[in-house]
Every structure is written in structure tokens, then in C-alpha cells.
Amino acid sequence: MINITSFNQKGTYKQPNIFGYYGDFGGAYIPEMLHRNVEELKSRYLEIMYEPGFQQEFQALLKDYVGRPTPLFLAERLSKKYNTTIYLKREDLNHTGAHKINNAIGQVLLAQRLGKKRIIAETGAGQHGVATATVCALKGIECVVYMGEVDIERQAPNVARMKMLGAKVVPATSGSKTLKDATNEAIRAWINDPLETHYVIGSVVGPHPYPDMVARFQSVISEEVRWQLKEKTGSELPTHVIACVGGGSNAAGAFYHFLDDDNVQIIAVEAAGHGINSGMSAATTQLGKPGVLHGSKSLVMQTADGQVVEPHSISAGLDYPGIGPMHAHLYATGRGKFLSATDNESLAAAFQLTRLEGIIPALESAHALCALDQLKLSPRDVIVVCLSGRGDKDLSTYMKAMENVASQS
Numbered sequence: 028m029i030n031i032t033s034f035n036q037k038g039t040y041k042q043p044n045i046f047g048y049y050g051d052f053g054g055a056y057i058p059e060m061l062h063r064n065v066e067e068l069k070s071r072y073l074e075i076m077y078e079p080g081f082q083q084e085f086q087a088l089l090k091d092y093v094g095r096p097t098p099l100f101l102a103e104r105l106s107k108k109y110n111t112t113i114y115l116k117r118e119d120l121n122h123t124g125a126h127k128i129n130n131a132i133g134q135v136l137l138a139q140r141l142g143k144k145r146i147i148a149e150t151g152a153g154q155h156g157v158a159t160a161t162v163c164a165l166k167g168i169e170c171v172v173y174m175g176e177v178d179i180e181r182q183a184p185n186v187a188r189m190k191m192l193g194a195k196v197v198p199a200t201s202g203s204k205t206l207k208d209a210t211n212e213a214i215r216a217w218i219n220d221p222l223e224t225h226y227v228i229g230s231v232v233g234p235h236p237y238p239d240m241v242a243r244f245q246s247v248i249s250e251e252v253r254w255q256l257k258e259k260t261g262s263e264l265p266t267h268v269i270a271c272v273g274g275g276s277n278a279a280g281a282f283y284h285f286l287d288d289d290n291v292q293i294i295a296v297e298a299a300g301h302g303i304n305s306g307m308s309a310a311t312t313q314l315g316k317p318g319v320l321h322g323s324k325s326l327v328m329q330t331a332d333g334q335v336v337e338p339h340s341i342s343a344g345l346d347y348p349g350i351g352p353m354h355a356h357l358y359a360t361g362r363g364k365f366l367s368a369t370d371n372e373s374l375a376a377a378f379q380l381t382r383l384e385g386i387i388p389a390l391e392s393a394h395a396l397c398a399l400d401q402l403k404l405s406p407r408d409v410i411v412v413c414l415s416g417r418g419d420k421d422l423s424t425y426m427k428a429m430e431n432v433a434s435q436s
């Protein structure tokens with residue numbers, strides 16, 4: 028159980044200070060109209076989250092609905108290839124196929140206790156939208172999902188899932204018509220109906236207290252890894268924890284309970300797209316500057332005059348021009364090591380895992396696997412890779428990659 032009184036004035040790697048800052052990053056930069064809502068959330072989220080009745084319902088759903096604990100799998104053939112010991116944390120086996128459901132359940136249960144009647148969410152590839160629509164169906168709550176018009180076309184199966192689940196999918200038609208525009212639309216909708224609506228943010232981004240709240244809901248990942256590793260190796264501590272970072276929620280969950288253990292190396296992998304300096308990338312720590320995006324101060328990919336730069340990644344879940352403030356702090360202090368992987372490297376890593384272990388990963392998760400090629404690993408290392416999701420949604424991309432290889436040979 029997490030100590031809810033452990034906020035301190037300076038903040039820690041895990042938790043922000045009372046104003047929502049992790050070091051220089053975080054805070055709550057919001058329009059006046061949302062002030063009351065964000066204040067209400069801030070003053071009540073910890074008390075609600077750690078109330079025994081809430082925990083009972085949350086834990087029961089994680090177990091019987093999501094299928095937790097997810098396995099910690101010793102990947103023997105992958106380990107042999109890198110001459111070390113590699114465990115995969117199988118978030119891909121969760122209901123709806125990724126880690127996002129952990130947070131969606133937590134926030135919908137919280138919204139119910141705040142007396143909210145309606146849920147809104149933003150989504151890029153549709154994974155967070157599907158997770159949120161799923162929990163709203165389960166609980167019989169109205170759900171509206173904002174999605175860029177371009178993404179609606181690209182992600183038809185997830186749009187169909189959301190509709191079948193009873194959610195209303197509203198196209199965002201401004202800007203590049205992708206995730207950041209959908210986020211702007213969702214914020215606008217929230218401003219129009221702040222009292223009855225809860226906005227379920229899908230990653231460790233947004234104004235305080237969202238980053239801390241989402242990190243706590245996802246921290247179940249590292250909570251499980253600790254006892255699972257103890258069972259398998261006799262020690263709770265790995266040498267490395269590796270996760271991909273879009274906004275950073277699966278990484279925050281995988282890192283959380285190891286952040287105070289200095290001997291555990293924290294490795295985050297961002298999407299380099301066509302290459303960090305190609306102009307087609309989403310490697311925020313490498314390219315970003317401090318700035319405010321979607322309610323908090325963090326690192327943001329932007330032009331000299333502060334316009335947000337269009338990101339690119341082959342994986343929709345990593346295609347975001349910002350990063351959660353916790354990660355900006357881990358980067359700035361050096362507590363976390365930030366690597367990046369290109370589209371092509373990630374495709375290769377996805378095929379390698381599939382052939383060595385019989386597991387088709389999400390393209391996002393494949394980025395995390397690329398760290399294995401970049402780190403100097405020893406046979407005595409014990410590495411945990413967070414496999415954030417399954418690859419079903421990426422099959423058409425994988426098929427195209429196979430056709431390309433076939434046509435070149």
C-alpha cells in the first residue's frame with residue numbers, strides 16, 4: 028500500500044510536491060473555467076483512491092475483469108540471444124490488450140465517487156478510447172471520445188469497437204486532426220460541462236493531479252514485478268527496468284516502485300521515427316524544450332517561437348510531442364536513461380520477439396525491446412522489459428513490412 032501522506036515539499040522522483048511539480052516540471056496550467064474541477068479532483072483523489080471500499084472494488088476488477096496479476100515471463104531464447112536474463116512483464120495479456128485499462132478503471136471508479144454523470148476522453152490510435160469505452164459499458168456510464176479525423180480513418184477497427192461499446196466518437200477537425208487536436212477538443216468539451224463531466228486522461232500528462240493519479244493507478248505494474256521477481260530469483264530488484272514512453276504511463280507504472288532503489292537502472296525508450304534529426308520523430312527529451320502543453324510544464328517539441336511541432340512515429344501510441352512531467356524530471360536529473368528507437372529498428376525488434384518467443388508485441392512495446400541492442404549487458408544482469416501491449420492492432424503495419432522485405436529479396 029502506498030503512503031498517501033508521503034507528498035513532500037520538494038517532491039521525489041515518484042511523487043510531485045503539493046503544487047504538482049516534479050523538480051522543474053508539472054503544475055496545473057488551466058483555464059479559469061476548469062479551476063473548480065481540477066481543485067476538486069486535487070483535494071479528493073488521494074482520499075478516494077485509498078479508501079478501503081474503493082481499493083476493494085478496484086483490486087477485484089483488476090483481478091477478475093482485467094486478468095491481473097499479469098505474468099512475469101522469463102524469455103529464454105531472447106535471453107540467450109543477448110547472453111543475459113530477460114523477463115517480460117506481460118501487460119499485453121490485459122483485457123483490451125494493453126496497460127491502459129488499469130488507469131481507465133481507476134479513473135471511472137473515481138468519477139463515480141465524485142458524482143460525475145458523463146465521461147469524456149481523448150484518443151490517438153484508439154487504445155485509450157477503447158479502454159475507457161469498455162469501462163463505461165461495464166459501469167453503464169455515458170462516454171464521449173474525441174479523436175482526430177485522420178486517426179478515425181487510420182484506426183477503423185478501434186472506432187468500430189468504441190461504437191459497439193456504446194461510446195460516441197467525435198471527430199477533431201482542427202490542426203493536423205490527430206491526437207493533440209483531439210486533446211484540445213476534449214479540454215474544450217470539459218470546459219463546457221465541468222460539473223457533470225470527468226475527463227479521463229490516458230497518460231501521465233495533463234494538469235496536476237493527473238500525472239500523479241495515473242502513475243499511481245499504473246504502479247500496480249511494478250508492485251507486481253517486485254514480488255514476482257522475488258519468487259523467481261530470490262531478489263525483488265532487477266538491474267534494469269525498460270519501458271517505452273509516449274506520454275509515459277506504462278513506463279511510470281513499470282518504474283514506480285523502483286525509483287527509490289538507486290541500483291536499479293531506469294531505461295526509457297522514445298520513438299525516433301525516421302531518425303532523431305530527420306524532422307520525422309517523436310523523441311521528446313532529445314528534441315524538446317521546456318514549455319506548457321495540455322495543462323502542465325514539461326519538455327515539448329516546439330519551434331523557436333513556441334509552436335508545437337508535429338511528431339512522427341510508426342506507432343500511434345508514441346506519436347506525441349510531449350512527455351509526462353515525471354519523465355522530464357527523470358531525464359533532467361539523470362535518474363532515468365533515455366534512449367530512442369527508429370521505426371525500422373522497432374519493426375525488426377517486433378519480428379525478433381515474435382520468432383524467438385511466439386509473442387507478437389505492440390509496435391510501442393517493440394521500441395522498448397530495442398534498448399537491448401543499445402545497452403552493454405552482462406550475463407549477471409536481470410532485466411525487466413514492460414511489454415505494454417499486444418500487436419493485433421498493428422498487424423496491417425507488420426504485413427506491409429513483410430511485403431517490403433519479400434519484394435526486396
Ligand SMILES: *Cc1c(COP(=O)(O)O)cnc(C)c1O
Nearest residue numbers: 230273274275276277344391416
Ligand atoms: C498508448 C500506448 C503506449 C504509450 O502510452 P504511455 O502512456 O507512454 O504508456 C505504449 N504502449 C501501448 C501498447 C499503448 O497502447
